[in-house]
Amino acid sequence: MNSFGTNFRVSIWGESHGEAVGITIDGCPPGIEITDECFSHDISRRKSGAKGTTPRIEPDRPMVLSGIYNNHTTGAPITVMVNNTNTRSKDYKDITYRPGHSDFVAEKKYKGFTDPRGGGHFSGRLTLGLVIAGVIAKKIVNNINIKAEIIEIGGSTDFDSAINKAIENNNSIGGIVECIASNIPVGLGEPFFDSVESVISHAVFSIPAIKGIEFGSGFESAKMTGLQHNDLIVDKSGKTETNNAGGINGGITNGNDIIFRVAVKPTSSIAAEQSTLNKKNNKIEPFKLIGRHDACIALRVPVVLEAVTAIALADLKQRAY
Numbered sequence: 331m332n333s334f335g336t337n338f339r340v341s342i343w344g345e346s347h348g349e350a351v352g353i354t355i356d357g358c359p360p361g362i363e364i365t366d367e368c369f370s371h372d373i374s375r376r377k378s379g380a381k382g383t384t385p386r387i388e389p390d391r392p393m394v395l396s397g398i399y400n401n402h403t404t405g406a407p408i409t410v411m412v413n414n415t416n417t418r419s420k421d422y423k424d425i426t427y428r429p430g431h432s433d434f435v436a437e438k439k440y441k442g443f444t445d446p447r448g449g450g451h452f453s454g455r456l457t458l459g460l461v462i463a464g465v466i467a468k469k470i471v472n473n474i475n476i477k478a479e480i481i482e483i484g485g486s487t488d489f490d491s492a493i494n495k496a497i498e499n500n501n502s503i504g505g506i507v508e509c510i511a512s513n514i515p516v517g518l519g520e521p522f523f524d525s526v527e528s529v530i531s532h533a534v535f536s537i538p539a540i541k542g543i544e545f546g547s548g549f550e551s552a553k554m555t556g557l558q559h560n561d562l563i564v565d566k567s568g569k570t571e572t573n574n575a576g577g578i579n580g581g582i583t584n585g586n587d588i589i590f591r592v593a594v595k596p597t598s599s600i601a602a603e604q605s606t607l608n609k610k611n612n613k614i615e616p617f618k619l620i621g622r623h624d625a626c627i628a629l630r631v632p633v634v635l636e637a638v639t640a641i642a643l644a645d646l647k648q649r650a651y
Contacts, residue, residue, distance in 0.1 A: 337648035346448030353459030360405035430598030464637020500601035505628025525581025542593035546576025599623035
């Protein structure tokens with residue numbers, strides 16, 4: 331399925347080289363002010379153009395098809411579409427089973443009918459819809475501040491050097507992005523299956539290239555004792571002296587900042603020569619990818635990470651007692 335959420339529900343659609351990509355949002359309360367300008371800031375943050383990002387640059391002008399009237403949400407489902415205008419489908423004419431990509435599994439699952447151009451429905455291009463939904467979700471959780479930033483690229487904090495080296499080697503690199511949501515109310519989330527960690531993680535893994543997530547002290551907690559890891563509560567608001575729990579206890583927000591980090595894998599599309607299976611002759615052959623791709627997709631992840639976090643928190647807020 332291509333939908334997420336219970337009370338605030340988003341459905342993502344489109345293909346990288348199809349006519350358009352977009353998002354449909356159901357469960358948005360009426361009366362929220364939404365203008366075209368509301369989308370521009372976050373959409374611009376997701377765009378390529380900086381060193382290490384793809385040279386494919388789209389105008390990315392959102393067109394609201396339903397659910398917003400006189401610049402306010404109506405309570406009906408909201409559908410927003412963005413046309414694809416800068417495609418080079420010929421780059422994908424002869425591509426087969428690109429290493430690291432979804433080509434093989436997509437062909438098998440959809441019996442050869444999937445659109446392979448630019449990754450089709452599996453493309454990072456579709457995260458544009460998530461960013462658009464995130465803009466609306468941020469207005470629902472408007473008292474919560476969500477900020478994501480890159481803290482490491484290619485295992486280094488020297489971003490420029492790491493990116494330059496990847497480009498020089500016709501290669502790609504990954505990164506780590508941290509997200510902090512502050513001014514969190516106590517009581518969001520449910521125990522077990524709809525814990526805050528579960529819901530946020532579910533949304534986070536909708537971002538292509540995400541390979542891991544940790545909350546609070548994360549994997550470092552395995553090296554700690556209980557005395558070291560426990561967060562001492564210092565006042566009646568629930569404020570804690572440390573935040574190893576990442577703002578969540580028992581799957582429920584405790585009022586402290588929600589803090590988590592994600593691992594972003596290296597972009598699968600690289601210019602260096604590789605080997606892959608030629609499905610026509612069933613032989614392993616040299617393969618060199620053509621097309622326009624990011625040397626470090628982590629550079630464009632922060633705004634998308636903020637968006638899916640807002641979507642998850644909006645859904646949890648709509649469910650709260």
